[in-house]
Amino acid sequence: MGREYTTFCARRAPYGLFLGATAFSALAAVLVLASFPSALFAAQMSPDQKILHVLSRLTYGPAPGDVERVRDMGVAAFIAEQLEPDAIPQSKALAARLEALPTTRLGAVELFREYGPTLDKAGGLGPSQVLAARDRAGVVSREAVEARLLRAVADPAQLRELLTDFWYNHFNVDAGKGLARIWAGAYEREAIRPYVLGRFLDLLAATAMHPAMLIALDNWRNVAPRGEAAAQPSAGPAAQEPPHGDDRRDGAPAEGDARGIDTTYAATLLSVHTLGQATAFSADDVTALARVFTGWRIGAPRSETDKNGFVFDQTAHDPTDKTFLGATIQGGGMAEGAAALRFLAAHEATARHVCRRLAAFFLAGEPSPGLTDRLSGVFVQSGGEIRAVLAALFSDAEFFDEKRYGAGFKSPLRHVVSAVRATGAMPDDPTPLADVLARMGAPLFHCPDPAGYALAPSGPPTARDMAARVVFSADLVSGRLPLWTGRPVGLAPTALLAALGRTTASHASQTTGAKAPEKAASAGKKAAKAAAARATGRDDPGLDAAAILAGPDFVRY
Amino acid sequence: MNRRHFLHALALLAAASACPGAAVAARRREKKPTGKESPPQADAPEKTPPPGPARLVVVFLRGGVDALSVLPPFENDFYRLARPTTALAPPGRPGGAVPLADGLGLHPALADLVQDYKAGRLAFVQGVGLPEVVRDHVTAQKIMEAGLGGAAALAGGRVDGWLNRLALELAPRPTGKKAPPDTTVRAVFATPRRPLILFGKVGSLNLPPGRFVSPVDAATLPDVTELDASLAKAYGAKGVPPALARVFREGVSFRRSRLAALAREMSASQGGDPPVSLFPELAGRLAAQMVRRPELSLAFLAFGGFDSHVRQGAGAGRLAEALGHTAKGLGVLAEGLAPVMERTVVVVVSEFGRTLGENGTGGTDNGHGGLLWLMGGPVVGGRVYGQPPGLAGRRLYREHLLPVTMDYRQPLSAILRGHLGLSAEAAARVFPGFSPDTSLDGLVRGRPDAADSPSS
Known part of the structure; x- marks a missing residue:
């Protein structure tokens, strides 16, 4: 079995060696292709629009000085820089802040040892132990949230941060489910972050084997029914550490209950992670794939392939041959799963599905079929190199189509992070933003839908979300939201507009007409307003920071 | 102040009919100033013997x-x-x-x-x-x-x-x-x-x-109300997609009706006390x-x-x-x-x-x-x-x-x-x-x- 696994790993090296070559050839091909259809498209953006466009699409939103920096270095150079995040010097201030979050340096196994439920003396595990462990694990959730928000706000490798959000949602794990609560952050660090610009198959393999995913989509309980499993002397129950699939069943996941095929992971793998369209596979394919993944579980390591909490449990695996998407997968232990993942990663429908989602995320809207075709061509040619696909996307005429400029609606996370970035001040404590996101309907790490949040909303936010954004802006500007111990200078309206690359004049033209009728208000009302303005820390009633951060131009990007 | 005391007395009289002993209380109360830290009355049994x-x-x-x-x-x-x-x-x-x-x-x-x-x-x-x-x-x-x-x-x-x-x-x-x-x-x-x-x-x-x-202002968000007013104009401006403008208005009325409901609830929660x-x-x-x-x-x-x-x-x-x-x-x-x-x-x-x-x-x-x-x-x-x-x-x-x-x-x-x-x-x-x-x-x-x- 170990040998089979190494073959799965060994494929990485050749791809790595040819990475540069494939990426370049793909890029060249796309540039040639792109020159034709561009004529069919409407006008391109102006140079100034292009600057703001790459800042709003390749970052969470401009911070003070970003517009000038991109103008100096050029749009193409900025895109190239963001596509190579490892070469971007890390911010020292950010590194120091991340250093102060010790649980974000722990792996999945260490986290379980430190913060998982501990058995009582009798070896039992009652609800009280589970509850106590959950409270103890509060620091893990908080630090994971803090790390993600700090990076989103302050990491200069912004494209990597956006992609982390994208891929986390593509391979969504709901931290509200059982032990995933302590592993959501580790999942992001171990299974998502290292591969966001790498090879799609690596993402697929890393997420499939991560304990957080095994919990979130119930594959830890996906076992071959008795009699079908490989009949070999059992080396003891597979899951030594009780995994707690779900809070509702906390404390009582009897081994006996778990006997059976669970198709949750297989179904999500096909319909969300890879093929996408429901027409590309049948219910039989789902069951066959679920059988392939029987025995992919959680526990103490028993062989060299078992690492980081992942265990391949031979006794729970269905060793029969399976027919999957018309092909036969020979019964062969863990290699079956590896083969299935390779097959899916190379599938044409996967290329289209993944490329369409990536393009929609960066275009903030549905891509044209032609663009999806061009990108999936790159995907297939490059062997699923995400960097190559993105390079093609960012050099495509459609990316700079005038119609795409400022036409997207920000997701809650993008809205909140872009507001904080615009101030230019790193929050002393970003955790208050977590509950703000929850009220906008998108709590970090807690999307119960396996398909993740809609990252490129096709329409404006809901009324409730919109109301929450206005309150967020008022709370942020007034200092009620205690992100900073002192009031950052970047919150001054003029500073905000400068950071956002908008002139005060253009903003005023939009709101002055609006301000006129207010002058008719009675003197008493005006005095009260001035007092309120002082109380909320607004320095200039005509130019209101809160109105900028909740305005129609800020909700879009 | 006088008017208030008069009302007090009226209320006490009304209460007295329902609750025996209230009238006595009223008479005693009228005599004594209603300070926050009222000194013991001369006729009150001060220094009550310990257990009581x-x-x-x-x-x-x-x-x-x-x-x-x-x-x-x-x-x-x-x-x-x-x-x-x-x-x-x-x-x-x-x-x-x-x-x-x-x-x-x-x-x-x-x-x-x-x-x-x-x-x-x-x-x-x-x-x-x-x-x-x-x-x-x-x-x-x-x-x-x-x-x-x-x-x-x-x-x-x-x-x-x-x-x-x-x-x-x-x-x-x-x-x-x-x-x-x-x-x-x-x-x-x-x-x-x-x-x-x-x-x-x-x-x-x-x-x-x-x-x-x-207090009647317990269910108000003064600065948000003010912000809503200035945003309403920005969202009503030309160039803002109608769908976005509509959602903004819906958000405002969502908050307004929520606050009104909360105001009613908060006042009811007081139970007249x-x-x-x-x-x-x-x-x-x-x-x-x-x-x-x-x-x-x-x-x-x-x-x-x-x-x-x-x-x-x-x-x-x-x-x-x-x-x-x-x-x-x-x-x-x-x-x-x-x-x-x-x-x-x-x-x-x-x-x-x-x-x-x-x-x-x-x-x-x-x-x-x-x-x-x-x-x-x-x-x-x-x-x-x-x-x-x-x-x-x-x-x-x-x-x-x-x-x-x-x-x-x-x-x-x-x-x-x-x-x-x-x-x-x-x-x-x-x-x-x-x-x-x-x-x-x-x-x-x-x-x-x-x-x-x-x-x-």
Whole structure:
């Protein structure tokens, strides 16, 4: 079995060696292709629009000085820089802040040892132990949230941060489910972050084997029914550490209950992670794939392939041959799963599905079929190199189509992070933003839908979300939201507009007409307003920071 | 001032017809100035001989007090995650909590109570509440005042209050068949109308709170309203997609209708009782009355203003103000009752606690598990009883309700038995259908003479 696994790993090296070559050839091909259809498209953006466009699409939103920096270095150079995040010097201030979050340096196994439920003396595990462990694990959730928000706000490798959000949602794990609560952050660090610009198959393999995913989509309980499993002397129950699939069943996941095929992971793998369209596979394919993944579980390591909490449990695996998407997968232990993942990663429908989602995320809207075709061509040619696909996307005429400029609606996370970035001040404590996101309907790490949040909303936010954004802006500007111990200078309206690359004049033209009728208000009302303005820390009633951060131009990007 | 006193007198006359003894109170009250720290009257029986009867003062804070603000678990990570604008800062920061015990602090507005806690005269019981989830103020208050276990028990026609049943238990049993019935008035209340907790056969004395005006701005977001107005113009401008403009308007009206509903709810939660800003004044008057009339062994106060749905605030803000009045009121009460405080238990209750997470208007919503405060000489204080509420992630994102780990009648039964000397049977008659366990037996110190108390 170990040998089979190494073959799965060994494929990485050749791809790595040819990475540069494939990426370049793909890029060249796309540039040639792109020159034709561009004529069919409407006008391109102006140079100034292009600057703001790459800042709003390749970052969470401009911070003070970003517009000038991109103008100096050029749009193409900025895109190239963001596509190579490892070469971007890390911010020292950010590194120091991340250093102060010790649980974000722990792996999945260490986290379980430190913060998982501990058995009582009798070896039992009652609800009280589970509850106590959950409270103890509060620091893990908080630090994971803090790390993600700090990076989103302050990491200069912004494209990597956006992609982390994208891929986390593509391979969504709901931290509200059982032990995933302590592993959501580790999942992001171990299974998502290292591969966001790498090879799609690596993402697929890393997420499939991560304990957080095994919990979130119930594959830890996906076992071959008795009699079908490989009949070999059992080396003891597979899951030594009780995994707690779900809070509702906390404390009582009897081994006996778990006997059976669970198709949750297989179904999500096909319909969300890879093929996408429901027409590309049948219910039989789902069951066959679920059988392939029987025995992919959680526990103490028993062989060299078992690492980081992942265990391949031979006794729970269905060793029969399976027919999957018309092909036969020979019964062969863990290699079956590896083969299935390779097959899916190379599938044409996967290329289209993944490329369409990536393009929609960066275009903030549905891509044209032609663009999806061009990108999936790159995907297939490059062997699923995400960097190559993105390079093609960012050099495509459609990316700079005038119609795409400022036409997207920000997701809650993008809205909140872009507001904080615009101030230019790193929050002393970003955790208050977590509950703000929850009220906008998108709590970090807690999307119960396996398909993740809609990252490129096709329409404006809901009324409730919109109301929450206005309150967020008022709370942020007034200092009620205690992100900073002192009031950052970047919150001054003029500073905000400068950071956002908008002139005060253009903003005023939009709101002055609006301000006129207010002058008719009675003197008493005006005095009260001035007092309120002082109380909320607004320095200039005509130019209101809160109105900028909740305005129609800020909700879009 | 004169007009106010005149109205007082009128109200007292009206009350007197319903409550025996009220007229007496009115006459006495008119003579004495209503200062917050009123000096003992010359004709009052000052320096009451030490033991005296055991007394119980029940203070009902209406609206659902936020337990997590009274006793902020400032070290808890989930607390900080759940409460972006209403979490108390750790001790030492501006507006930070006052350290109390083991990761728990006290709200800075309650800082005056720390000395009582340290001196062992103040205790808290965590995770207290109704045995079933009732998130409607009026129903929850009714259940709690009737001393029942749930809304179903309210359905059975007329209900009486547990303080009324307690007064009956405190009355001596008639010795012979011909003995005249005991008509001693043992209970006093300082609310405009007789509260449900005193409904029943027993007579009670009213100490009318006089005219009061409840604050009307509790459900407003002044700066957001102003922001909405200026944004309305920006969203109405040319070039803004109509769908976006429409969503903005919907958001505004969503918030407006939400605030209007909250305003109605917050005013209903007050139950017609005075705002908590009157606590110090009424506490002073009540204490004076109780010291003057030793037979008044039971007292009831109720105040509104804790339904903090909107801009609850943290170290400062609406809840901080309400808690400040509470601390002051309790201080005045303890001072006024000083001669008898050794034999008095003051218990502060609320119909429920609040949600763990915040809502969209800077406040918290009606929750479940809450807090019970105890003050007085017999209290074995300086401790926090009960289980700390688990704040874990699932609660934070999905459920929001803190659990009730102890029936509210549990600590009350412990007081009835330990402090007022009721037998188990008598306590069971006060809280029918509830059988307490022994977990809170050490909550109050019994006195040797407690055994002499009238009930068997």
